[in-house]
Amino acid sequence: MSRSGADLALLLLEGFRSLVDAAVDELARRGYEDVRPVHDFAMRAIAAGADNASELGRRMSVSKQAAAKTIAVLQERGYVTRDTDPLDARRKRIQVTDLGFDVLRQGEAVFDELRDRWERQIGAAELESLEAHLSALVGTSAIRFDTPGWMARDLGEPA
Template sequence: MDEPPERLTTKPSWLISQLAVYVRRLAFEGFAAAGARGYHYRILAALHEFGPASQAELGRRCRVDRSDVVAAVGELAGRGFVERTPDPGHGRRNRVTLTEDGLRQLRRMDEVLDRVQDDLLGPLSAEDRQTLTRLLGRVLAHHEPH
């Protein structure tokens, strides 16, 4: 494979972007077997960790736009992984709940992602992995508040 310009390969922004491409491809291929995609995992994970939630809350937690939550929850509900019921007492709000099947789907996707992490960080020692994760976490956390 031809080498990219040095202008790119020395920039952290390029490294992150290109690695993200790799991550997306690995996750996409893994999720495809389960007929799922990234948004589904985020939402299932949030429901499992924080319990039933409104769509707006799911969007905020998962960094997904409200309008995209509508579609994703619709897809999940269509396959029985999630139940969307009107919030009693709160006219407009919905209450999204994780089902048993949804929990099983979440576990399947967890296994996929575990393999993705191993594949991704393959060349690094356990110590380097920890260092990398810590640094990435610090950088992301710094930009998260806003």
């Protein structure tokens, strides 16, 4: 059975979505009903040094306003804090809280469980082969956190 390039892209996207949807559902069962994929991307970017709305927006390829809204939601839910910068009292720095890091760890554990489920479905050798092939195709560059902005980017085309 030969598939088109578009079919391959959609199949890869659906694989990603099925894992993410299952992870969101499992996190909700574990008491994190309010966590969405964009929150994971944002917290990881913040933990990696995006300590203000402008920098978070750049790293996620979203507007500063969109980043600020995400920060406000994460702060309201206790996943991040906004504290005064010790070097510049006019500046507020964002940091992931212990609760935020707990959500990230729980999410990683859930994805490990989902990987184990896929391994049981297709076998360890097949899954390792799939991962090796995907790694060869996408390369070894660092994982990017700009997926939310990338997915919603404006290409300057009429709607």
